[in-house]
Amino acid sequence: MEKRECCIILSQVDGIGWQTVDRFMQMAEVHTHLSVADLVDLLKMLGVDEPLVARAKARAEPRALSRQVKEWEANGIHVMTRFDDEYPMLLTEIAQPPWILYCKGDRSLLGEPGVAVVGTRKPTPYGLRVTRQLVQALVERGLVITSGMANGIDGEAHRTALKTSGRTIAVLGAGIDVIYPKNHRVLYEELVSRSLVISEMPPGTPPHPGLFPRRNRIISGLAHGTLVVEAAERSGSLITADFSMEQGREVFAVPGPITVTQSQGTLKLIQQGAKCVRSVEDILEEIPFVAYDQAIQEKDETCPDLTEAEQWLLEQIAHDRPMSIDEIMGVGGTKWEFGQIHQSLLSLELKRMIASMPGGQYIRK
Structure with missing residues (x-):
């Protein structure tokens, strides 16, 4: 099992909370792949009650997990974990980001x-x-x-x-x-x-x-x-x-x-x-990348005023393939701080110069 699958399994066991999953993931850091036995052993090492371990073991059985995910998909439910590229960046910044999100819609x-x-x-x-x-x-x-x-x-x-x-x-x-x-x-x-x-x-x-x-x-x-x-x-x-x-x-x-x-x-x-x-x-006015001057909004959106960072970003982002923030930061070297890159990307999106893609990637319109 991948750690993503462990998230899905543990989230379904009533009695296993955020802190337990967090400690589990810390202990599982050394594993690239976990067996059902590994999952059981780690839970026991964490002091999880035997009935909860048994429930987690039952849900970890490959056919049971596959059947459950297919059932959710049939009902339009998508499962997103912190190990997925599409996990929202803003949530990673909070004290206890949810390990898993169940989603319906866009x-x-x-x-x-x-x-x-x-x-x-x-x-x-x-x-x-x-x-x-x-x-x-x-x-x-x-x-x-x-x-x-x-x-x-x-x-x-x-x-x-x-x-x-x-x-x-x-x-x-x-x-x-x-x-x-x-x-x-x-x-x-x-x-x-x-x-x-x-x-x-x-x-x-x-x-x-x-x-x-x-x-x-x-x-x-x-x-x-x-x-x-x-x-x-x-x-x-x-x-x-x-x-x-x-x-x-x-x-x-x-x-x-x-x-x-x-x-x-x-x-x-x-x-x-x-x-x-x-x-x-x-x-x-408290959200800088949104609150650009009203005069700019009223101009032709195909040619809005850009800051130096926005102009540079626009030149780096391709029309034909999405780019992640890490890739953009790699291109930028030490010229721009992460916060300025992130703010400028959001500003360019609101000015309809670029579009955001799943997984925190961007492409030029």
Whole structure:
């Protein structure tokens, strides 16, 4: 077995969590290939309970693993692990990147720049209106909207993105095939057909309160910043904002009346240093590769103004074959830092000069 297959096997055993998989992978570092016996021995060395080891062993049987993967594929479920080239780069930067992602829809969205939009399940008319206004403006700038498909602000963010021909990612707190809340069945189906739904949990996993905080770190981890529209003083939206801060990402909050419960969380975030949002420009100016001058956007897109780094990158990237960031960095030598290369690639993509490909690769249009 490859380590990728071990990820798939261990993720399906209820009782084996992120930390155990992390320690397993550290111990498996010396192995280029693992047998079922190797997997069992490593789990026993980690002190995993015998019943869990037995379940992992049963799932590791080659025919059982192959049958399971084929069943998922038949249901439109794609399995992505941290050992796959297409695994999103932004998630590799967070404290506990998920070992596995189950996906339904357009996986290329995972590699595109975006903003997380979250909020209360019981929004005010003001909160819904602001969500529609800001999401539409973000979508028009080419940003992907990430949220949790919950009732309220989350659902409104997804729906607005879809209605305005934008792209959006829903991160579930249940299995990829479990629609929760149930009243979002139509939204779920539209997300799968036109955008993307993902989950860290194996298919069939029912929703549980403990899963939603874990889900929230992925929502913020996939985005360059998190926008909280409305939230009570204690809410899951604030957990997402906390994750965003811990991950070194931007946090944005929409102010509201001090007399309204749904404004208490966002007002608290602003007190703590979150960016107060009055218009979409307040968000864009904190995302440098998106917030280029409005005058540039209005020019002919076939010939936008380019920075020195962008011009150099455009000359390196081929029309006929994709190039990875590592390959581009190799060409660039020590001239450009990784952060500047990454920022310039995203800027060129938004200017429609290049396109991102699966596996973190780029090709010139």
